[in-house]
Amino acid sequence: xxxxxxxxxxxxxxxxxxxxxxxxxxxxxxxxxxxxxxxxxxxxxxxxxxxxxxxxxxxxxxxxxxxxxxxxxxxxxxxxxxxxxxxxxxxxxxxxxxxxxxxxxxxxxxxxxxxxx
Amino acid sequence: xxxxxxxxxxxxxxxxxxxxxxxxxxxxxxxxxxxxxxxxxxxxxxxxxxxxxxxxxxxxxxxxxxxxxxxxxxxxxxxxxxxxxxxxxxxxxxxxxxxxxxxxxxxxxxxxxxxxx
Numbered sequence: 001x002x003x004x005x006x007x008x009x010x011x012x013x014x015x016x017x018x019x020x021x022x023x024x025x026x027x028x029x030x031x032x033x034x035x036x037x038x039x040x041x042x043x044x045x046x047x048x049x050x051x052x053x054x055x056x057x058x059x060x061x062x063x064x065x066x067x068x069x070x071x072x073x074x075x076x077x078x079x080x081x082x083x084x085x086x087x088x089x090x091x092x093x094x095x096x097x098x099x100x101x102x103x104x105x106x107x108x109x110x111x112x113x114x115x116x117x
Numbered sequence: 118x119x120x121x122x123x124x125x126x127x128x129x130x131x132x133x134x135x136x137x138x139x140x141x142x143x144x145x146x147x148x149x150x151x152x153x154x155x156x157x158x159x160x161x162x163x164x165x166x167x168x169x170x171x172x173x174x175x176x177x178x179x180x181x182x183x184x185x186x187x188x189x190x191x192x193x194x195x196x197x198x199x200x201x202x203x204x205x206x207x208x209x210x211x212x213x214x215x216x217x218x219x220x221x222x223x224x225x226x227x228x229x230x231x232x233x234x
Contacts, residue, residue, distance in 0.1 A: 037225070
């Protein structure tokens with residue numbers, strides 16, 4: 001079974017509007033971390049936001065927020081006020097295990113976001 | 118401070134050859150992980166090094182190997198290249214084996230794009 005599922009291969013959003021990118025995950029660990037990365041065409045993976053499994057508040061970083069629903073095992077990324085520069089591939093990723101015990105990220109297949117002027 | 122530096126940025130090799138890629142982590146970071154990104158398989162974990170020791174390895178054949186030096190710089194080597202090894206190879210560095218910071222400090226480089234012909 002896939003550990004990280006991103007069901008939206010491509011998304012379009014109008015400039016200045018908000019957009020939600022979906023991510024569901026599967027793990028039996030109680031302690032895990034969820035990440036969102038942005039990958040422009042240049043290839044570099046840019047960290048956007050992180051949510052720990054024990055964090056009670058949804059994470060926010062500027063225009064990015066993470067809608068964390070633990071019971072549903074979902075960690076959707078919300079981008080508010082989209083900008084043309086937000087056009088890129090977005091990856092959801094998970095690190096399983098307690099701090100220090102597991103050190104690899106498992107990535108979803110990504111969502112290609114295009115912001116329209 | 119300087120980010121994660123990967124060299125070279127682009128590489129073209131012939132089937133059967135071998136290749137060595139380099140990754141210099143952020144100063145002070147002791148953990149280096151490698152990922153392979155292809156259109157078909159997405160992002161896959163190769164291996165992770167900490168203090169010159171390989172701690173974790175993904176499901177790749179033995180043709181893929183790596184090492185880490187005392188200054189935390191890491192190299193990965195692919196021997197007997199196959200066409201399917203064409204990919205973007207990403208390196209990520211992080212601070213410590215015990216990740217106490219919220220986002221666990223995974224910082225990626227811009228990658229090396231390897232083309233095997």
